[in-house]
Amino acid sequence: MVIKLFKCLKMKNNTNPPSNSTFTHTFSINTEAQRHGESTNSVPLSLCVKTNLDDTILIAIWYKSLLCLFLFCLGGTLFAQSVKLSLTESIDLAVDSSLQAFRAKNMYMVSYWAYRSFHAKRLPSLTLRTIPLEYRRDFTKRYDSNENMDVYRQQQSLYSHGNLSISQNFDLTGGTFFIDSELGYMQNFSNSDNYSQFSSVPIRIGYSQSLFGFNGFQWDKKIEPLKYTKAKKQFLYSREEISETTILNFFTLAMAQMEYDMAKDNVSSSDTLYRIGQERQKIASISQADLLTLKLDAVNARNTFKHAEISLKRAMFSFVSFLNMDKETQVALELPDRPENIEISPGEALEHARQYNPDYLAYKQEMLEADREVDKTKKSSNFDASFSVSVGFNQVAADFQGAYRKPLQQDVVSLGLTIPLVDWGVRKGRANMARNNLNVTKISIQQKESNLEQDVVMTVNDFNIQQDLISSAEEALELATLAYNVTKERFIIGKADLNSLTLSLNRQNSAQRNYISALQNYWLNYYKLRKLTLFDFLRQEVLSISLNQYQ
Structure with missing residues (x-):
């Protein structure tokens, strides 16, 4: 306006x-x-x-x-709708608001609640089991002592039952200790007589366990804390992955913006040179072929500008979509300054990776789960014995008070055996499969560890090389820009030919692209190294974040 x-x-x-x-x-x-x-x-x-x-x-x-x-x-x-963002601001926005960040938070919460459930299983549990009301009216088989035979008789009954129990699992033995109390009521209706009874178990203490079977509680005690520790580190790992993707999108947009600016400047410059060429052609300073070449350059510059504009819109849309911003937002990027020189040794990076990388915990988890499967199949292939014992009191009476008066002692001891006689090798086959899977897991983990260590070492070497490449790219950009400006001035006054000008312009454009690519590769390698080691080499500290806000 x-x-x-x-x-x-x-x-x-x-x-x-x-x-x-x-x-x-x-x-x-x-x-x-x-x-x-x-x-x-x-x-x-x-x-x-x-x-x-x-x-x-x-x-x-x-x-x-x-x-x-x-x-x-x-x-x-x-x-x-116009926003100016630096690389650091873009990363902070991505790890907080992007869809990938939302997924990472929810993946962590899944592991958090799984760990909470594991802890809850190791605490005493209070359970109420009840049948509030059950009414039956049917014919049932009864023995008639007078006739010495079974006969069907009509029966009506009302039944109610409740059991309140406290149970505790033991990790060491795999057994379950319980204390419970029961109360039942039964009433029968008949043509001759109606009667009702209360049955009670005021208290009962018991213990049950498998003597030679698989102890899942003991294995969960080893695996579940490891899984939760891995989930916390995996959350940090996912944040660094988001940072990597942000850097890639950031420099893709930066390259598109640079191409757009270069194309725009090239349109203005080619039009100016074409007008100068027209004036010089009038005094026979350049040939008709050179003038036509200048005109062709002007036409090509406008076409290139249109393509650059389309590419910029696509890169802008991808960038704001990844950051979960409004689709109409226009972002102006601020390229990061020349980074500090950091000396990182492969040995130091490997040490941090072995200590903090979640993949090493994942390998340990795979080994424990494979060992657990071997133990489970091995014990299930042999005979199993279960043992249970309970001691308590019980009583039956016609009224509620009588059911708790002078209760009698109740003792129950049970020993059960499960002996596989003939299964045609099914259990043995499962045990052999589990052992073979364990061997495969060991070999696979060794290969994965070797690949991870190689990735760390190569990333460190690439990062150290990129620091030198940035210096070279920055110097090349300064020289190419200076050379183009000088050649352009010499062409205007007629001391440089068209080929020299075109070559100088191409060198300047190539130097600008190489500089942005060098910056992109530097920051990609740096954040990849942060991801692999979960260590900030600039601040010399372990990456961490407070997870209480997500719990």
Whole structure:
């Protein structure tokens, strides 16, 4: 919009103005469409104020304040969707608001609640099992002692039962200790007589376990804490992966913006050179072929600009989508400064990787799970014995109070055996499969550890090389820019030919691309090294984050 401020002076006399002379001020806003004569439904805003000459300064200040207010409002409307982001700001935004960050948080929460469930299983549990009401009306088989035979008789009954128990699992033995109490009520309806009974178990203490079977509690005690520790480190690992993706999208957009700016400058420069060529061709300073080449360069520059504009829009959309920002947001990137020189040795990086990388915990988890499967199949292939014992009291009476009066002792001891006689080698086959899988897991883990260590060493070497490449790329960009400017000036005054100018321009464009690529490779390698080691080599500290906010 174009803002115009008009001031009109109206005086009743053309000579010296009296004290009651007045000013009339008109403030109007014209849109671009109105300025070009196009129709619009908007209404210009006009403010007219009459005042004495003594208040002229005050009115001027008031109008100036109003003008600033309108400029502020219009600027907020026009540029609300424009954001300037540095590389660090982009990474912080991505690890907090991107869809990948949301997924990483939820994956961590899955492991967190699994660990909480594991701890809950090791605590005493209180359980109520009840049948509030059961009514039966049917024919049932009964023995008739007079007739010495079984007969069917109609029966109606009402039944209710409840059991309250506290149980505790033992990791060492794999058994379960329990304390419970029971109460039951039964009432029978018949044509001759109705009767009811209460049965109670005031208290009962018992213990049960498998003598030679698989102890899952003991294996869970080894594996579940390891899985949760791995999940916490995996969350940090996922954040560094998001940082890597952010860097890739950041420099893709930076390259697209640079290509767009170069194409735009090339359009202006090629048009200027073509006009200069036309003037020089008039004095026979250049040939017709060179002039046509300049015109072709101008046409190609406009085509390249259009392609660069399309690529910029695509890169912009991908970047803001990854950051989970509004799709209409326009981002202006601020390239990072030349990074500090950091000396990282492969041995130091390997030490941090072995200590903090979640993959090493994953390998340990795989080994424990394979060992657990071997133990499970081995014990299931042999005979199994289960043992249970309970001691308590019970009583039966016609009323509720009597069911708890003078209870009798109740003792239950049970020993069960499960002996596989003939299964045609099924259990043995499962045990052999588990042992073979364990061997495969060992070999696979050795290969994975070797590949991971190689990846760490190669990343360190690439990172150290990239520090030198950035210095070379920066120097090459300065030299290429200086050479192009000099060649362009010499071409304008006729001391350089067209081939030299084109070659100089291509070298400048190539140097700009190489510089951005060098920056991209440097930061990609640095954050990859952070991901592999979970260590910040700039601050010399282990990566960490407070996870209480997600729990």
